[in-house]
Amino acid sequence: xxxxxxxxxxxxxxxxxxxxxxxxxxxxxxxxxxxxxxxxxxxxxxxxxxxxxxxxxxxxxxxxxxxxxxxxxxxxxxxxxxxxxxxxxxxxxxxxxxxxxxxxxxxxxxxxxxxxxxxxxxxxxxxxxxxxxxxxxxxxxxxxxxxxxxxxxxxxxxxxxxxxxxxxxxxxxxxxxxxxxxxxxxxxxxxxxxxxxxxxxxxxxxxxxxxxxxxxxxxxxxxxxxxxxxxxxxxxxxxxxxxxxxxxxxxxxxxxxxxxxxxxxxxxxxxxxxxxxxxxxxxxxxxxxxxxxxxxxxxxxxxxxxxxxxxxxxxxxxxxxxxxxxxxxxxxxxxxxxxxxxxxxxxxxxxxxxxxxxxxxxxxxxxxxxxxxxxxxxxxxxxxxxxxxxxxxxxxxxxxxxxxxxxxxxxxxxxxxxxxxxxxxxxxxxxxxxxxxxxxxxxxxxxxxxxxxxxxxxxxxxxxxxxxxxxxxxxxxxxxxxxxxxxxxxxxxxxxxxxxxxxxxxxxxxxxxxxxxxxxxxxxxxxxxxxxxxxxxxxxxxxxxxxxxxxxxxxxxxxxxxxxxxxxxxxxxxxxxxxxxxxxxxxxxxxxxxxxxxxxxxxxxxxxxxxx
Amino acid sequence: xxxxxxxxxxxxxxxxxxxxxxxxxxxxxxxxxxxxxxxxxxxxxxxxxxxxxxxxxxxxxxxxxxxxxxxxxxxxxxxxxxxxxxxxxxxxxxxxxxxxxxxxxxxxxxxxxxxxxxxxxxxxxxxxxxxxxxxxxxxxxxxxxxxxxxxxxxxxxxxxxxxxxxxxxxxxxxxxxxxxxxxxxxxxxxxxxxxxxxxxxxxxxxxxxxxxxxxxxxxxxxxxxxxxxxxxxxxxxxxxxxxxxxxxxxxxxxxxxxxxxxxxxxxxxxxxxxxxxxxxxxxxxxxxxxxxxxxxxxxxxxxxxxxxxxxxxxxxxxxxxxxxxxxxxxxxxx
Numbered sequence: 001x002x003x004x005x006x007x008x009x010x011x012x013x014x015x016x017x018x019x020x021x022x023x024x025x026x027x028x029x030x031x032x033x034x035x036x037x038x039x040x041x042x043x044x045x046x047x048x049x050x051x052x053x054x055x056x057x058x059x060x061x062x063x064x065x066x067x068x069x070x071x072x073x074x075x076x077x078x079x080x081x082x083x084x085x086x087x088x089x090x091x092x093x094x095x096x097x098x099x100x101x102x103x104x105x106x107x108x109x110x111x112x113x114x115x116x117x118x119x120x121x122x123x124x125x126x127x128x129x130x131x132x133x134x135x136x137x138x139x140x141x142x143x144x145x146x147x148x149x150x151x152x153x154x155x156x157x158x159x160x161x162x163x164x165x166x167x168x169x170x171x172x173x174x175x176x177x178x179x180x181x182x183x184x185x186x187x188x189x190x191x192x193x194x195x196x197x198x199x200x201x202x203x204x205x206x207x208x209x210x211x212x213x214x215x216x217x218x219x220x221x222x223x224x225x226x227x228x229x230x231x232x233x234x235x236x237x238x239x240x241x242x243x244x245x246x247x248x249x250x251x252x253x254x255x256x257x258x259x260x261x262x263x264x265x266x267x268x269x270x271x272x273x274x275x276x277x278x279x280x281x282x283x284x285x286x287x288x289x290x291x292x293x294x295x296x297x298x299x300x301x302x303x304x305x306x307x308x309x310x311x312x313x314x315x316x317x318x319x320x321x322x323x324x325x326x327x328x329x330x331x332x333x334x335x336x337x338x339x340x341x342x343x344x345x346x347x348x349x350x351x352x353x354x355x356x357x358x359x360x361x362x363x364x365x366x367x368x369x370x371x372x373x374x375x376x377x378x379x380x381x382x383x384x385x386x387x388x389x390x391x392x393x394x395x396x397x398x399x400x401x402x403x404x405x406x407x408x409x410x411x412x413x414x415x416x417x418x419x420x421x422x423x424x425x426x427x428x429x430x431x432x433x434x435x436x437x438x439x440x441x442x443x444x445x446x447x448x449x450x451x452x453x454x455x456x457x458x459x460x461x462x463x464x465x466x467x468x469x470x471x472x473x474x475x476x477x478x479x480x481x482x483x484x485x486x487x488x489x490x491x492x493x494x495x496x497x498x499x500x501x502x503x504x505x506x507x508x509x510x511x512x513x514x515x516x517x518x519x520x521x522x523x524x525x526x527x528x529x530x531x532x533x534x535x536x537x538x539x540x541x542x543x544x545x546x547x548x549x550x551x552x553x554x555x556x557x558x559x560x561x562x563x564x565x566x567x568x569x570x571x572x573x574x575x576x577x578x579x580x581x582x583x584x585x586x587x588x589x590x591x592x593x594x595x596x597x598x599x600x601x602x603x604x605x606x607x608x609x610x611x612x
Numbered sequence: 613x614x615x616x617x618x619x620x621x622x623x624x625x626x627x628x629x630x631x632x633x634x635x636x637x638x639x640x641x642x643x644x645x646x647x648x649x650x651x652x653x654x655x656x657x658x659x660x661x662x663x664x665x666x667x668x669x670x671x672x673x674x675x676x677x678x679x680x681x682x683x684x685x686x687x688x689x690x691x692x693x694x695x696x697x698x699x700x701x702x703x704x705x706x707x708x709x710x711x712x713x714x715x716x717x718x719x720x721x722x723x724x725x726x727x728x729x730x731x732x733x734x735x736x737x738x739x740x741x742x743x744x745x746x747x748x749x750x751x752x753x754x755x756x757x758x759x760x761x762x763x764x765x766x767x768x769x770x771x772x773x774x775x776x777x778x779x780x781x782x783x784x785x786x787x788x789x790x791x792x793x794x795x796x797x798x799x800x801x802x803x804x805x806x807x808x809x810x811x812x813x814x815x816x817x818x819x820x821x822x823x824x825x826x827x828x829x830x831x832x833x834x835x836x837x838x839x840x841x842x843x844x845x846x847x848x849x850x851x852x853x854x855x856x857x858x859x860x861x862x863x864x865x866x867x868x869x870x871x872x873x874x875x876x877x878x879x880x881x882x883x884x885x886x887x888x889x890x891x892x893x894x895x896x897x898x899x900x901x902x903x904x905x906x907x908x909x910x911x912x913x914x915x916x917x918x919x920x921x922x923x924x925x926x927x928x929x930x931x932x933x934x935x936x937x938x939x940x941x942x943x944x945x946x
Binding site: 031034035037181224227228229230231232233234235243246247250255257259276277278279280281282284286287288290291294295296297298299300301302303304306320321323324328414415416417449450451452453454455456457458459460461462470471 | 626628660662678682690693696701718722920921931933936939941944
């Protein structure tokens, strides 16, 4: 019998070369762990290159997972366990490991060549000079896996490709996980490749059994998390976003049209939707970003829910068409899965630096609602809500996600279709007295779609006369129309739910205000600060434009506001501009999400420095 | 429902004042369009005009149908999204040499290769009119304009060769000053299933007057205009001259000096190779062809997309939203 130790939560970082199958092993571990009933959060981190130079630090791919029997809000800050398949993975990730953490390495990845590629000097092998206080497991993954492969018909060059499954099997053993989810996955994946299926299954089992055979190893048990009752699934941000779009189109009774041009990290939304043709989803891989959005505008003109998705550089290209959509006053959802910028920037890394672009980045007076998702599963709700506002208010809406939310996963208490709020398209059917730009009390015009007799009309990007929509260069009319369109967008805020604190008291010395993916890290940091008796509260902003009508009164209650952002300070400027409050930014521009400890440290610093 | 046979050209004229310069070739094109559409057997509400930016792109405002005056160069992409959404619509893209071949060139070639079933009218006046007279991508080399005072350095596009290169399934040329011909081509383009590309030579009497004089002037046009007629030999100049193919090289022959009609190239708009040779009749050494250069039957993008959707529904069944939300693996807590 092995020793078994109970843990409340643990953070594991799988790391290896980008060709080692780390992402696959990590996501399998996440799926298995979710089904085992733990709460979890993941953070995949990989290079922009498909095959970055083998064995180098820049080619390291990582997958971090934080899971436990308690509520999990972040991928876990510093990992407890580092699995490093080569020296580069070790070199890159050792510094972030928790002190006295556990390190699992494959010595084959620390041979002369790998050490040199990782940038170690000849005498510098970390396995020969292990840092004190850390628990090292040297497992000869490569050799043991090759032994296992002897029983399988496989080309010698392919025999190491299943090393990721060996490692996964071993970790499954350590954490008392069932192999069933992964075995099932492999059977699906290699349905038509029996040799590969055999090899991968064999490797997985070999890794698991290896754990069983070695002496003096402690296994870990993590009880099920006490999550709210209901039916759950695991979901990534991009998956959730695609589901939200389909759900909204179904509830609104509209066809979904998704025009997109492949771009990291948004492409998975296109892939998800392209695989849903039996839901009537029409995906269009356009010739460029501009055609992606303009085709969606054409689809909306035709009565569909037009959607386009992209990332920062693509968003820049869509700017002119966004202005057109705003002028036409047609529904349109524009998803920006933000990544590191400017220009091509850091394609596979996360950042929140397109906020100003979303709120202000167009020619002319062009207000557009902006909604930001705050967790992988929240991408569903952001997309659903974005589509609802777009349709019901006849306006383009920007939904902001980012690379971190897009690829991370978490368990999701998914809704029943019947429980989703209704979405009602303001279609025009009455032929008499139709004026294309006549508005209701919410300043919303009606949607008359081609094919309806008697409602023929012309739309365009030129300024239009109030009510008739005819081209007009009249000075007074232009001002009236600009103000009317602004009021129409401002009135979207009437549909928002009440703004509520997530934690802390209605009056405190400091309010930590976040938006987007920072929610989890802030939640952990503020909870800790409260536990330490600090006077702090947390508010997370979903609606960036228009801002909630009740936000100003809440902000005024706090003498100091701290805004952690993965940019050089963008929301902070919007908040100062709107409310003239004392707000400071905690910025981080490293392509990585916040660690809770970074936010906690800043909370303490602000409270210490401030004269409250 | 309105019935189409009761409509006339006037029913397709909107209440908006037409604001092109007096004498502009666009007036004729608008008039021919307004007289052709009632004859096509389409209900007015099923017709949509989509344009970009430029003089020609004001066109939708003057048609009493559905329409959109969009942004520069993007009409083909907007029309594609609209057609995919509602394949029953008859969609006409109105563009110009700047809109369609310069800023929107990318969308145009991709529309043509996808073969979405809509009609593209490219008004070619070989100049930027709305911005007051800069050279365009079809202006002749050496053209002196405000932006090219010493002459344009840009080699011009040959729009029909470009369309053929993009595998367009219907390629034709007409001209503002030949109303009957233009009406015939508009009608034929409507009846073609797939993207129809029609280049219309259009005179800009303010910034580029007379650029197509060879094809409109009574004294010159016999010598320079070659009207293509299906199954007929290539004859022009009042039957005096014809075109013979020597291999793939076209030659002018004089029918009054012994050449026989039997030796002439017979027009076959289904022959892609000959269509390309015809498109290269592009300088004054050969007459300029007008008519349908090429047409082919090719599957349309939107039909194939709908087939895929029908097939997916057939194989996987009509998607159920709850199944989708649940995904492949779910578990229950509590």
